[in-house]
Amino acid sequence: MQETSHLLTDEQMVQFITKGYLVLRNDLPNTLHEKVMNQIHYTLMEEGNPGNNILPRVPDIQKFFETPVVQGALTSILGPDYYLHPHRHCHYNQPHNQKPGGGEWHKDGYWSAMRSHRPWWAMIFYYTQPVTEQLGPTAIMPGSQYKEKFPGKDKPFSLPTGPAGTMVLVHFDLWHKASLNTSTTDRYMLKFQFARLRPPASPSWNNQETEFPVPAGQREYPFPRIWSDVWQWLRGAEMQAAGQADGNASQIAGLLGESSEDDALDSAYRLAGMGDAGVQALLGVIRDGTNVSALRAAYALPAAGSSAIDGLIALLEHSEERRRALACFALGMIGSHDGGTEQALIRALADESIWVRRNAAEALGLLASPSALAVESLSRTLQESVWQETTGQTQESASMYADKDFVANQDYIHNKIGYTAALSLLRIGKYGNADVVVKALEQALDSSDRYVRAYAFEALTFLRSAEAVDVLLRYHRTARWCPDTHKASSF
Numbered sequence: 001m002q003e004t005s006h007l008l009t010d011e012q013m014v015q016f017i018t019k020g021y022l023v024l025r026n027d028l029p030n031t032l033h034e035k036v037m038n039q040i041h042y043t044l045m046e047e048g049n050p051g052n053n054i055l056p057r058v059p060d061i062q063k064f065f066e067t068p069v070v071q072g073a074l075t076s077i078l079g080p081d082y083y084l085h086p087h088r089h090c091h092y093n094q095p096h097n098q099k100p101g102g103g104e105w106h107k108d109g110y111w112s113a114m115r116s117h118r119p120w121w122a123m124i125f126y127y128t129q130p131v132t133e134q135l136g137p138t139a140i141m142p143g144s145q146y147k148e149k150f151p152g153k154d155k156p157f158s159l160p161t162g163p164a165g166t167m168v169l170v171h172f173d174l175w176h177k178a179s180l181n182t183s184t185t186d187r188y189m190l191k192f193q194f195a196r197l198r199p200p201a202s203p204s205w206n207n208q209e210t211e212f213p214v215p216a217g218q219r220e221y222p223f224p225r226i227w228s229d230v231w232q233w234l235r236g237a238e239m240q241a242a243g244q245a246d247g248n249a250s251q252i253a254g255l256l257g258e259s260s261e262d263d264a265l266d267s268a269y270r271l272a273g274m275g276d277a278g279v280q281a282l283l284g285v286i287r288d289g290t291n292v293s294a295l296r297a298a299y300a301l302p303a304a305g306s307s308a309i310d311g312l313i314a315l316l317e318h319s320e321e322r323r324r325a326l327a328c329f330a331l332g333m334i335g336s337h338d339g340g341t342e343q344a345l346i347r348a349l350a351d352e353s354i355w356v357r358r359n360a361a362e363a364l365g366l367l368a369s370p371s372a373l374a375v376e377s378l379s380r381t382l383q384e385s386v387w388q389e390t391t392g393q394t395q396e397s398a399s400m401y402a403d404k405d406f407v408a409n410q411d412y413i414h415n416k417i418g419y420t421a422a423l424s425l426l427r428i429g430k431y432g433n434a435d436v437v438v439k440a441l442e443q444a445l446d447s448s449d450r451y452v453r454a455y456a457f458e459a460l461t462f463l464r465s466a467e468a469v470d471v472l473l474r475y476h477r478t479a480r481w482c483p484d485t486h487k488a489s490s491f
Helices: 010-019 030-046 051-057 059-066 068-078 224-234 249-257 261-272 275-288 291-304 306-315 321-334 338-348 354-365 372-391 416-431 434-444 450-463 466-479
Strands: 021-025 083-093 121-127 138-140 166-171 176-178 187-195
Touching: 010 021, 010 068, 010 224, 021 068, 030 051, 030 059, 030 083, 030 187, 051 059, 051 083, 059 068, 059 187, 068 121, 068 166, 068 187, 083 450, 138 166, 224 261, 224 291, 249 261, 249 275, 249 291, 261 275, 261 291, 275 291, 275 306, 275 321, 291 306, 291 321, 306 321, 306 338, 321 338, 321 354, 338 354, 338 372, 354 372, 354 416, 372 416, 372 434, 372 450, 416 434, 416 450, 434 450, 434 466, 450 466
Parallel strands: none
Antiparallel strands: 021 166, 083 187, 121 166, 121 187, 138 176
């Protein structure tokens, strides 16, 4: 039976959905925080920033994420089997070591084929020392997570502070930046990222309310339709378009290209709740609209649920790769294998466009009830991509795409198809033939892409078959990291 006392409340979930962050406190002894901070300081001064190796370099950090407070919060947002992503970083903010005002506002480089309004990802900013505004905490712009465009430097922002152990749990797409450290003390912040592995089937927090309780006073970024969709999705509720329209669908569809992103997104989600007329209008925007309006339509269509599936499958025959990719994305966000979704996405794995293939590979991993055929298709895709690394065919760049302005380079992912297939196998590999999956994952451990290797390792851990464990043991013998070995150690 799951312990529920540290799961989030409805009120906390409402804040996360609307403002994009929560400040939580970890009840751990200050001696542990001081020990970790001293180890981090030594590492940074003597060896340089270890980047993704910060956890094995300072293993006590793992204790921060094993407390009921942290596990309860992450379970509430990402489900009980969330995944600690292999990208980690220690942010070192020295006194007066920035230009006035601090760093630049940004969203972190993302790990999916596309960003999502629904929280498939989250981040934690963890402070190992008491942090004040003078010490330069990470500045966040509450409510900005649904904005593709930067809201502007004039918008309100927050500087979460607190004692050692303060944790800021944020929506992955929240706009944030480093603030200026005006103190005389070095500031350390650990950034860890987490991924949801399966779509929600029921609430994973202490949920009491069925309908989303719209908060009063949220004026900067009012997205009540997006908030409601995220709430119902997290509750595992089947999305169904309303039977009666509340306006002229074609006129509302014309608003999706508006320069006001707030109004355009609200219009898109309004259409998603207008029944068949709204669904057809959104499909038409993806098919014929501008690039910007098509993207907004793709974000909103999953809120219509299964009624959009047939139209999205038809869009997989569109002549433009952008439109086919958006259709794959929306099908994955809906997450249902009904209506031929799975078969259509498997076919899309053979699309001539690498961008479409990547979106299809990710969408298959988001389905609620995938078949063994889907898993086999992803396993084959992973194997082919790793084999192609020897020919250089996986070193993608924006120049390989017809819609160059649509694709962020994400050069931190070298083998994007293999990376995405491995992530999807981490999510759904257990539904396939274990021998087939293990063989593909074993080959992926030789990938030149560090994140393909990391996902393959974790997927094998999730499978736990005798063959998977054997592969893991052989890999561990050469990959094991010794956190006590550094340039000053003698043996």
